[in-house]
Amino acid sequence: MTLDITKIDFAQLDFAKGGGLIPAVVQDADTLQVLTLAYMDEAALRETLDSGQATFFSRSRGGRWRKGETSGDFLNVVSVTPDCDGDAVVVKVRPVGNACHLNRVSCFGDEDAPGLGRIGRLERTIHVRAQADPNNSWTARLIAQGPKRAAQKVGEEGVETALAGAAGDEAELASEAADLIYHLLVLLHARNMVFQDVLVVLAKRAEAAKTDT
Numbered sequence: 001m002t003l004d005i006t007k008i009d010f011a012q013l014d015f016a017k018g019g020g021l022i023p024a025v026v027q028d029a030d031t032l033q034v035l036t037l038a039y040m041d042e043a044a045l046r047e048t049l050d051s052g053q054a055t056f057f058s059r060s061r062g063g064r065w066r067k068g069e070t071s072g073d074f075l076n077v078v079s080v081t082p083d084c085d086g087d088a089v090v091v092k093v094r095p096v097g098n099a100c101h102l103n104r105v106s107c108f109g110d111e112d113a114p115g116l117g118r119i120g121r122l123e124r125t126i127h128v129r130a131q132a133d134p135n136n137s138w139t140a141r142l143i144a145q146g147p148k149r150a151a152q153k154v155g156e157e158g159v160e161t162a163l164a165g166a167a168g169d170e171a172e173l174a175s176e177a178a179d180l181i182y183h184l185l186v187l188l189h190a191r192n193m194v195f196q197d198v199l200v201v202l203a204k205r206a207e208a209a210k211t212d213t
Helices: 042-051 117-129 138-144 147-167 170-190 195-211
Strands: 022-028 034-040 055-058 063-066 075-082 089-095
Touching: 034 042, 034 055, 034 089, 042 055, 042 063, 042 075, 117 138, 117 170, 117 195, 138 147, 138 170, 147 170, 170 195
Parallel strands: 022 089
Antiparallel strands: 022 034, 055 063, 075 089
């Protein structure tokens, strides 16, 4: 994967403020979890954009460092976005393995994909399971049966969620809602869609509501 280097205006980046380095906040593109904080000089950023794999300047080693060269835990870059002052960047990635050298998903605590990031993690799991043997994976079997079968399951789980909401306790409602969300994500996958497509619609509705008088 090669990123479009023309999208980064190096003239707008202030490496001098940090003595030749800018902080790079590394974020999972799917879960939005912050994975690590590293530093880049101009050469590291150019190599990142050219190779599509996150490359940094190691202050302890005093030179270039591409994440995964020794561990195999690479960070495949989706986008690089400078901040408003041009003295820091956010690097969104899809990690191969763990970002932390302590063999954790993130350098910031033990939690994996907290909050709504769980949706992105589940989508990633569904994508992997879809390639599995249908005899060994319910997800693969459901996807192999096509969108109509997945849609049927969404309908069934929707009814069960509604019933739990009307008469069940909180634990039952949470459990049924989890089943509904899982099957909805499977349906979206079967239709070559992702949950982000839904969020785009919600964002458009929110914008429209601002002008609705």
